Amino acid sequence: MEQKHTKKMFLQIVKQLRDLIAVQNIQEGEKLPSERVLSEQLNVGRSSVREALRSLELLGLIETRHGDGTYLASMKHHHLVEIVGSFILQDASSVADVHATREMHEKEAIKIICQSETLRKLPVWESFFAEIELEQSLQREAILRECMIVTENRLAFKIWLQLSAYSNSALVNDITKEEKSHLQIMLASMQMGYLPEAIEAYEKWIEILK
Incomplete structure (x- = not known):
């Protein structure tokens, strides 16, 4: 059962977390439930919860205080990208631009990793x-998301989430x-720092995906 749930879409788990925060009326600066409790409440594996929390922390939506748990950060500065993203994604004529922009962010992440x-x-x-x-x-x-996360560029990751959705x-x-x-x-070239080969792959x- 747990293996089945760990394969749920990443964005769906993030949405569940956001819904849970709203339902439980968790305010800015207040502590979130532990990974174990979240896993039980969302009915997903702890590894999936951990991955979602890691991404939310990168976006600045939550903050982890070592030895003290995870807290909800200020949300007032985190609406611009959602508004812009929603506008763009409703425009059917922008399909090619959306994919090209997502790929641009992914290539830049690969470049950062190689360097x-x-x-x-x-x-x-x-x-x-x-x-x-x-x-x-x-x-x-999963691979693309990890590339974006490890570069630790919060704005790029936030934009990428909208585009990948x-x-x-x-x-x-x-x-x-x-x-x-x-x-x-691609992965082997990234590990060796061979940027042209990584980008070509x-x-x-x-x-192929197109």
């Missing part, structure tokens, strides 16, 4: 590589055998 020895050595890339090699269930969005029909699906080699080349992968 940072610390980010290149993160174990998550090897983990993704192994999951792809073993043909385990892995959503496309529009692209959900493709990104939430699992990686296929056809994509396997391109993704592995990324572009070939995205072309």
